[in-house]
Amino acid sequence: MRRSPLSFTALSALSALLVVHCGTADDVGSNEADHTAGEYIHENAVYAWAEPDYEAFEAIKPNQKRRLADDHAVVVRVQAWLDRYDAIVRERVKTDGKRGKKELLAPKPKAIVYADDTINAWVSWFPACIGDIGTDASFAQADAGIDLDGGDAGTSSTRTSSLLRLDRKEVARFGTYPSCLAPKNWPAPGKALATWWNQSKPACSLTAQKGGGFAVGGEGCSTEPLADTVRPGVMWSTGSGIHATTSIISKLSEKAFAVVIAHELGHYYRAHGSSAYKGKYEFWYERDAHEAVRPLPAADSLALGEQVKRLSSSQSLPAIPGQKVSPRTAAWFVDYSFGMALRELPSCVDAEMALSGSWMTTLRYGGTPTEAVRSAYLAFEKKLLACAASAAVGAERERFLASLGSRFPGANEASFALDGTLQDLIDSADKVARTFDEEEAAVRERLTKNRIGWYTTEQEADDLAMELSTLAGLTPKEVLDAWVEAITLFEGDYPASYRSDGSLDLATCKALYANDFTTTKEDGTKEPAYVPIGSLGGLHHSNCYRLFNLWRESIAHEYVPAAAPEELSPAWSEIQEAAKRDGSGGLEQ
DSSP states (O other): OOOSSOOOSSSOHHHHHHOOOOOOHHHHOSSOOSSOTTOOOSOOOGGGEEOOOHHHHHHTOSSOOEEOOTTSHHHHHHHHHHHHHHHHHHHHHHTOGGGTSOOOOSOOOEEEEEEOSSOOEEEEEEEEEEEEEEOHHHHHHHHTTOOSSSSOTTSGGGSOSOOEEEOSSEEEEOOSSSSOBOOTTOOOSSHHHHHHHHTTOOSSEEEEOTTSSEEEEOTTOEEOGGGGSOEEEEEEEEEEEEEEEHHHHHHSOHHHHHHHHHHHHHHHHTTTTOGGGGGGSOEEEEOSSOOSSOOOBOTTHHHHHHHHHHHHHTOOOOOOTTOSSOHHHHHHHTSHHHHHHHTTOGGGHHHHHHHTSHHHHHHHTTOOOOHHHHHHHHHHHHHHHHHHTTOBOGGGHHHHHHHHHHHSTTOOGGGSOTTSBHHHHHHHHHHHHHHHHHHHHHHHHHHHHHTEEEEOHHHHHHHHHHHHHHHTTOOHHHHHHHHHHHHHHHHTTSOGGGOSSOOOOHHHHHHHHHTTTEEEOTTSOEEEOOOOOOSTTOSSOOHHHHHHHHHHHHHHHTOOOOSOOOOOSSOHHHHHHHHHHTOOOSOOO
């Protein structure tokens, strides 16, 4: 889930910044559109969605929040909007001749509202149990009665409690939740699940075993050593809960909130949480004009993706006015390994103590830099640079080198002054950081000139939000104005002067929107404006780019809204008051 400045999904912001997968034309398939009106689902397959036992799902979540009861007025209202959208989608899937006019197999979306002061809405990726998994060899060992973990073969003691996560390209240990859960809507996992999974041509294919469970194999499938034994398996699926906080409900108008919910339903119906569909997203495309068709990967999508991955791995912190080094260098300062090395330099004890404050955690994990956080960083940087000239790197050479390798991937070790003072090392690292800054600027210039985009699940969900909202009776302008309202709410916490991703500030964005995203040249003629995408490789594009994309979608598809939606009762102001009254965060005692 992206926490700031605006998030409408459950994916981690850190992984969104650091992980880049670049698709190819084969990965993407030919049945997609960006988007074709009426294409609400990838396929009508039961395994794409998971209906959880909600109490059990809540029980395994970290940082649990108090959930409003299903009959609470706020939850009832959110559910009413979900039901409106769901009825539209089910009717259109049922009457879609290309899909055999079958009932939609996705469970009915369920409203989940948390008493929480954060401003957010999301769909949860659900950890679905799929039974035991292992390699062909590990199942053969179990069948032969080999004692794998100190017990008899075929018993639960042949497996440890470590879960294995099945993904398209790898089998790896699973640590997001302490356990997995069986979806209520799934038949018992077996051959049908394997057939469904394998049809998307993943590197890691499934073979159902006669005694239950699955063998995993395939060329290009990466497996960790613990996959050599039979263990409980987990597959990500798209949970049917549509989540929102009382805070976002209390601060947005009803139409704006309805657009937010439509975005989340875009994630839901397109099953973005399912591991089976990951290969259909996250690729670079190039085109001159916005079209009502899904973009295809650019010829050099993979190469560009690798470059962006390297740059994103050294992702800089938000620029802080007054800092002396590149934001990329500042990001190195707040790395855990840097702090551990600094701890061993006696002359820098004051800087090391300053680095241990809570402000550092905020910066390290991508939080919004408040004035207090910015001041704390500047105070730390001043202390660090004051002690650096008299501190020899010495015995901490290897530790500093390890931290530099992860922060500046591909950089030559000889570029770093590891045998002098800490000041020498910082100066050399900052020089490397600034070359990364220049390279990223060149990439962004190419994106500007060649109209290159990064296609993600978030962009598709935005596209569907426009379509679903107009089908529910909102006009395209109401949808666009709703997005402006949403980003206005969030932009106050993330001033443009502290960004390092090139995204536009709110005032500039609003001015472009008011002028149909054009700028006026010196001779008085207008030309299309370029709106930067924001974070390179991030699933969420910049807020203004998302508004720009929605504006282009409304033009490309020429949406004609359905009749205006009937007003719901009670008044939205009463719903907001109830959200404020009952929305204090925390768990019930």
